[in-house]
Each structure stands twice: as C-alpha cells, then as structure tokens.
Amino acid sequence: MFSKKIIQTTLLPIALMLVTAQTNAHRAWIKPSETVLSGEENYVTFDAAVSNTLFIPEYVAYRPNSIAAYAPNGNKLTLENVATGKYRSTFDLKLTQTGTYRIASASAGIRAMWRDDEGKRKMWPPRGQSAQGETFETAVPKNAKELRVSYSARRVETFVTLGEPSTESLKPTNKGLELVPVTHPNDLYATESAEFIMLIDGSPAAGAEVEINRGSMRYRNQQQSINLTTDENGNFSVTWPKAGMYFIEVSYEDDKAQAPATKRQGKYSATFEVLPL
Amino acid sequence: MKIGTLFCGFICALATTAVHAKxxxxxxxxxxxxxxxxxxxxxxxxxxxxxxxxxxxxxVWYDIEMENGKGEEWLADLRQWWRRGGRKLSFPIDGITGATKGPGMHTVDFDLSKSLNQLPAGKYTLRIEAAREVGGRELLQIPITLPIDNKVLPLTVEGNTELGLVRLSATQ
Structure with a gap:
C-alpha cells in the first residue's frame, strides 16, 4: 500500500515544477475589441492582462501606466476610461484620423544578476520592479561572484486601423526587438500568408524564435502553436490557418551587447486579428 | 414568399425598363x-x-439616414468590399451610394453598360456582398468577360443566406 506521505513527497516537486513552468509562460497582452474600422470617427476598447490562456484574463491585470497610444501621424493620444480590475485593465481609444494606430508598451535597460557574499542570488533592478534612484554603477558590485549583466528590451503591442491602413505609425524606433510589417498587421485574412521582419536595435534579428497562438484557447484541447525561426534577414512568414485573434511572441538573444552588458535579449509580442475571407 | 418575390421582380423589371431606356x-x-x-x-x-x-x-447600400455619418461605422462589416477599395473612399459617393433596401428584387441604379464599355477587354468578376446587423454576411460572384456578349445573358447567381437571386441581363 502507498502511504500518503510517499505520494506527497513525489508529487510536490512535480507540482512546483509545473507552477514554475506556468509562471514562465505567462503572456502579457493588449487585446483590441476590433481592428478594422470604418466611419468618420470610431472607438475601440481594449483589455490588457497577463495570463496563460489567450485571451482570457485569469492571472493579473496589465498595469496601464506603461501603455501608450500613437495616432497615424505619430502623435501620442490619451487613453480614455482607464480602469484596472483584478484580472485585467481596460481603456478606450477614440479614433478620429484615418490610418493605423499603434498601442504599445515598450521598455529597455540593463539587468544584472549575481551572488552576494553569503551566496544568495541578487538581481538589479529587483524582480518585477524598475530601478528607482539607483544606477547600475551604484547598485551593482562590480566584483561580485557570478556577475552577469545583460541588456534586455521588451515590447508588447497591437494595432487598429480606421479607414485605409497606413504605415507611418509602424516605423521602427530602432531600439529593442521590433516587428516591421511587410504585410500590414490590419490586413490579415485566414488562409492567406503574411510576412514580417524582426529587427534588433534596428538590424535584422536572425534566428529569433517565433511562436504564434490563436486565442479562444480554452475551447480546444491542443494549443496548435505555430513555431518559426527568422531567417538571416530577420524575416518570417506565416499562413493563418483560421480567423481569430492571434498572439505573436518573438524572442531573440545574442552577445552583441554594449558594455557593461555581455548579453543582449529582446522580447516582442503582439496581438493581431485575422479575419475570415 | 416565393410568389411575392417573383411578382416584385416582374414589376421592378418593368419599372426599370422604363427608367433605364438607354x-x-x-x-x-x-x-x-x-x-x-x-x-x-x-x-x-x-x-x-x-x-x-x-x-x-x-x-453601396448603407444607412445614409443616420446623423453625422454614423451609418458609415458598419461599412467595414462588408469585409471583402472594405478591403477591395471601400476603405479608400469617402462617403457618400454620387451615383454609387444609396439607402439600404428591404426584401425584394432591386435594380442597381448605375449605368452598367456605359461603365463596362469604358473598361479594357478581359476577364472580370462581379462581386455582391451583403452584411446584416445581428445577422450574417454573404459574398457572391459572377465571372464575366468584357466586352460582354449579350448571348451569354442572363448570368445569375443565387445566395443561400443574406442574398437571393442576382441577375445580370440585357434589356431591349
């Protein structure tokens, strides 16, 4: 007979591993209610959350203070009716100009990890926080054990279009990992293919890993992920199997970082709507 | 319902012959x-x-009656048409846009002969798309070759949900 104790001791590490894996897989997303709009002016409402299941808010709300919206002419717009609930944030955007709007949260900076004299793991900036008041120079001991310094950039975004799609707001900032559309992100249709170029600090991001998932994950048994790698020009193309709201995640890493960092990392994610033909 | 449609079709056809004599x-x-x-x-x-x-x-038949062009907000629901040029246009368009129409057969109020005669010879597709609020969407097509040979007429296609019979014909 199995004792309860044996089962518990065997299961606990597995349970912990599962929790860890899930924590790593959490996805931060900004999901528009609609992406292709008509009219003289119109409104789009957005949900922003961090969750595993796309696009169901079930973990934590995405803090809206880092989210910015840009009009087709590049002007920064004010988010309306911003509210944060337990599992999601929500806001509205008024569209008054014809063209494509970018709604994004982007950050980039240096990150350091080391062990202190007692062998404890240290991080700067502290996990989940930004560097407040301190700089890399003052906060990180340069002769610490196992010191690893990396430059990491992160971008979470989505696009919506009123009238004819435009490209002004899609121009890269040449900072961090970015997606440059060959196919416009608000002109995507089921069974058609779309092409995009990934840039890292303005140069082609070759060998970046791309994972594409369709929303409504709760209503199917398999994830049906599409996994791709960018070619030497940073290029990838995807054929959309079905209509739906899609989440695109790209990660890139190399050792071409500027000192004091030795490793450069980029994380990119976007929500794209694919319409039925 | 069938009889009603046929009856209207007959009357409409008569009326149209008179209006579009040329x-x-x-x-x-x-x-x-x-x-x-x-x-x-x-x-x-x-x-x-x-x-x-x-x-x-x-x-393009849409809700042109609403104030401040509010009816334009649902034009994007005509998804294919919106993609194939609708999104480039400003509304209303003289001779093209009109009010929505109820059940029955409606003659398109556009000088097709004149317009088609100006186009180069070749293969074309005539597309008809309908989208209804709290309803569905349907897209039909009729392949045609220009200049049109009246002997192939009438060309018809029949919808299943949002559209009924679509008929391209010659009037004498």
Missing amino acids: SNLQLEVTIPRLQVAEYHQPYVAVWLENSQRKVTQIA
Whole structure:
C-alpha cells in the first residue's frame, strides 16, 4: 500500500515544477475589441492582462501606466476610461484620423544578476520592479561572484486601423526587438500568408524564435502553436490557418551587447486579428 | 414568399425598363425575406474586379439616414468590399451610394453598360456582398468577360443566406 506521505513527497516537486513552468509562460497582452474600422470617427476598447490562456484574463491585470497610444501621424493620444480590475485593465481609444494606430508598451535597460557574499542570488533592478534612484554603477558590485549583466528590451503591442491602413505609425524606433510589417498587421485574412521582419536595435534579428497562438484557447484541447525561426534577414512568414485573434511572441538573444552588458535579449509580442475571407 | 418575390421582380423589371431606356445591361439583386426576431436591412456592396483586383465601384447600400455619418461605422462589416477599395473612399459617393433596401428584387441604379464599355477587354468578376446587423454576411460572384456578349445573358447567381437571386441581363 502507498502511504500518503510517499505520494506527497513525489508529487510536490512535480507540482512546483509545473507552477514554475506556468509562471514562465505567462503572456502579457493588449487585446483590441476590433481592428478594422470604418466611419468618420470610431472607438475601440481594449483589455490588457497577463495570463496563460489567450485571451482570457485569469492571472493579473496589465498595469496601464506603461501603455501608450500613437495616432497615424505619430502623435501620442490619451487613453480614455482607464480602469484596472483584478484580472485585467481596460481603456478606450477614440479614433478620429484615418490610418493605423499603434498601442504599445515598450521598455529597455540593463539587468544584472549575481551572488552576494553569503551566496544568495541578487538581481538589479529587483524582480518585477524598475530601478528607482539607483544606477547600475551604484547598485551593482562590480566584483561580485557570478556577475552577469545583460541588456534586455521588451515590447508588447497591437494595432487598429480606421479607414485605409497606413504605415507611418509602424516605423521602427530602432531600439529593442521590433516587428516591421511587410504585410500590414490590419490586413490579415485566414488562409492567406503574411510576412514580417524582426529587427534588433534596428538590424535584422536572425534566428529569433517565433511562436504564434490563436486565442479562444480554452475551447480546444491542443494549443496548435505555430513555431518559426527568422531567417538571416530577420524575416518570417506565416499562413493563418483560421480567423481569430492571434498572439505573436518573438524572442531573440545574442552577445552583441554594449558594455557593461555581455548579453543582449529582446522580447516582442503582439496581438493581431485575422479575419475570415 | 416565393410568389411575392417573383411578382416584385416582374414589376421592378418593368419599372426599370422604363427608367433605364438607354441602358441595355441591368443588374438585379434580391434581398430575401427572413424569418428572424430582429430584422435590419442589410448593407450591400456591388463591385467589379479585374484579374489584378483593380476595382470599379457599382453600388453601396448603407444607412445614409443616420446623423453625422454614423451609418458609415458598419461599412467595414462588408469585409471583402472594405478591403477591395471601400476603405479608400469617402462617403457618400454620387451615383454609387444609396439607402439600404428591404426584401425584394432591386435594380442597381448605375449605368452598367456605359461603365463596362469604358473598361479594357478581359476577364472580370462581379462581386455582391451583403452584411446584416445581428445577422450574417454573404459574398457572391459572377465571372464575366468584357466586352460582354449579350448571348451569354442572363448570368445569375443565387445566395443561400443574406442574398437571393442576382441577375445580370440585357434589356431591349
């Protein structure tokens, strides 16, 4: 007979591993209610959350203070009716100009990890926080054990279009990992293919890993992920199997970082709507 | 319902012959009567595409009555048409846009003969798309070759849900 104790001791590490894996897989997303709009002016409402299941808010709300919206002419717009609930944030955007709007949260900076004299793991900036008041120079001991310094950039975004799609707001900032559309992100249709170029600090991001998932994950048994790698020009193309709201995640890493960092990392994610033909 | 549609078709055809005496091409679009709890007249777009998908606009029926162009907010629901040029236009468009229409057969109020005669010879597709509020969407097509040979007429296509019979015919 199995004792309860044996089962518990065997299961606990597995349970912990599962929790860890899930924590790593959490996805931060900004999901528009609609992406292709008509009219003289119109409104789009957005949900922003961090969750595993796309696009169901079930973990934590995405803090809206880092989210910015840009009009087709590049002007920064004010988010309306911003509210944060337990599992999601929500806001509205008024569209008054014809063209494509970018709604994004982007950050980039240096990150350091080391062990202190007692062998404890240290991080700067502290996990989940930004560097407040301190700089890399003052906060990180340069002769610490196992010191690893990396430059990491992160971008979470989505696009919506009123009238004819435009490209002004899609121009890269040449900072961090970015997606440059060959196919416009608000002109995507089921069974058609779309092409995009990934840039890292303005140069082609070759060998970046791309994972594409369709929303409504709760209503199917398999994830049906599409996994791709960018070619030497940073290029990838995807054929959309079905209509739906899609989440695109790209990660890139190399050792071409500027000192004091030795490793450069980029994380990119976007929500794209694919319409039925 | 069938009899009603046929009757209207007959009357409409007569009326159209009188109005468009000079035109010898006629396009009729049937909007079916639907047994639904909440009915709204569909938005309808008709256009012609060449093999390079260059578009000639023929008709757009939408809610033109609403104030401040509010009715334009649902034009994007005509998804294919919106993508194939609708999104480049400003509304209303003289001779193209009109009010939505109820169940029955409607003659497209556009000088097809004149417009088609100006286009280069070749293969084209006539597309008809309908989208209805709290309803569905349907896209039909009729392949045609220009200049049109009257002997192939009438050309017809029949919808299943949001559109009924669509008929391109010659009038004498």
